[in-house]
Amino acid sequence: MSAFYRDAHNHLTIDGVSLDGLMAEFGSPLYVYSGAGLERAFTAFQAAVAPVSGKVHFALKANSALGVIALLARCGAGADIVSAGELARALAAGIAAGDVVFSGVGKTAADIRAALAAGIGQLNAESAEEVAQISAVAAAMGVVAPVALRVNVDVDAGTHAKISTGQRSNKFGISTDQREAASLYASIDADPHIKPMGLAVHIGSQICDLAPFERAYAALLDVANGLRASGLDVPCLDLGGGVGVDYQQASDTDFSAYGALVTRLFKDSGFALGFEPGRAIAANNGALLTEVIYVKQGDNKRFVIVDAAMNDLIRPTLYDAYHPIVTLAPPQNTIGKADIVGPVCETGDYLGLDRDMPTLAAGDKLAVLSAGAYGAVMASSYNTRPPAGEVLVHDGKAHLLRPARSFDSLLAEETIPVFD
Ligand SMILES: Cc1ncc(COP(=O)(O)O)c(C=O)c1O
Structure with missing residues (x-):
């Protein structure tokens, strides 16, 4: 059994609650827990x-x-x-x-x-x-x-x-x-x-x-x-x-x-x-939801650039960890391998490498599964990227546990010295 399953129209849900709907309500990237x-x-x-x-x-x-x-x-x-x-x-x-x-x-x-x-x-x-x-x-x-x-x-x-x-x-x-x-x-x-x-x-x-x-x-x-x-x-x-x-x-x-x-x-x-x-x-009861920003065809590789990054989920690059990455939309046949990468300026910024993926385009939504443990807790604001929000779905209701950080809140923690 899994907390993440598809509804009658083959769209991915968390315990029957639409993940598309949660992204529309709470934004992207977003951690969701069952x-x-x-x-x-x-x-x-x-x-x-x-x-x-x-x-x-x-x-x-x-x-x-x-x-x-x-x-x-x-x-x-x-x-x-x-x-x-x-x-x-x-x-x-x-x-x-x-x-x-x-x-x-x-x-x-x-x-x-x-x-x-x-x-x-x-x-x-x-x-x-x-x-x-x-x-x-x-x-x-x-x-x-x-x-x-x-x-x-x-x-x-x-x-x-x-x-x-x-x-x-x-x-x-x-x-x-x-x-x-x-x-x-x-x-x-x-x-x-x-x-x-x-x-x-x-x-x-x-x-x-x-x-x-x-x-x-x-x-x-x-x-x-x-x-x-x-x-x-x-x-x-x-x-x-x-x-x-x-x-x-x-x-x-x-x-x-x-x-x-x-x-x-x-x-x-x-x-x-x-x-x-x-x-x-916790691991298999959470996912990191993310939206495709660009799909870039390199010389020998397809890069799917998404709005979640290593600052949200560091496990793939830190531990060589594997997380399944699936579309929220009904599954389509693969058109070949792709690296799912974030916008952070590091080659180590990836969520998945060499994954069989269908045709993807900007705006498509993906779920990085098994991200409920050692995910949000290890998030950082590297590249001044505000960590993603977190939502708990319980009894069919979505509870915002923590909103995504804002630029303002990140900058508000700092002071600029008065230089002589
Ligand atoms: C002392 C101690 N207890 C419990 C845990 C939890 O481990 P796990 O998440 O693998 O169950 C850890 C994690 O490393 C730990 O250091």
Whole structure:
């Protein structure tokens, strides 16, 4: 099943709502998200991990539009955050502070203070230095900080190098070699300003093979059981995110095999479990809509120049990511390959390369599918291009989550010094 399907006249819709109509109302380029799809994905993930009673924290880094967070909060989502800004978003969208987990290698004293002041559920610490900082901030505030240690289990997730996080060569987590994680855990257990919450692991993103998860989770269990055997309290294991989606089909993700794996490994382990999926909830429930500006026939290539660009969706050029690109109008036969490119002055500014496309002309409208995760959140105003607006379709109604930025708002943030 997909949130994006064609109506009786073969025009592309999002949950039956005309995408042409949304572009006419809200302009182009435009991000659109399916409320029903987001709810479906989240509840499917919850159901898959229900046998181990896991708490599911949506990774806000994938899509942090307040409307999206609020919708998922209604389904019971907590939040996995990586900055004080995302903490502010989680709270503003109605997620209880106790349901927020704060990940990331570089939390500042101010970030930690904000998290503890809010009453955050868990800080995932990634180094001995960070543990010391958390302890000092908690002591100064007269509170006890709930801390889990994120371990680095040295597992290759087999995904793109830029989103692989579980190896020794990556900056993430505390090494499980030489018992570094174990001795640090013992020290937080003894620290009066820290309440030990357990361990966390996250080996990367867009992982479509279960084997790396199995290796990482087995290594995590090993460390956790060792800590327990030495008499330490390890209440929770946070299994991170990373579940991949099918970017070719842009359809709903089936979480049953992942659910079966965690059930097999953890069902009778006695640990409370947490999860941090981001991409798997949001990616295939969003699209970036764009309009053709020109079609330019190069010497040996057709360039379809559209009004969305790498500043709106950087994944194709940053991660060599594939996003299906389809017409909103009824599909026609291909007339050959084309590069779908934006107006930004970079050769790396493309949304798709060598795609079979029909005849296209200025004004035609396209949907770049599977753009609901790591899309709008990574947008920039490079080339002083105002980032696209975002719309959520829910129960047949379109809600403008964020209007497209204006030139005025971009320029208003800046000042020109008074030069002598
Ligand atoms: C600590 C942590 N948790 C969760 C996620 C979400 O990953 P994904 O979107 O692949 O589920 C990430 C993303 O890299 C992360 O760094």
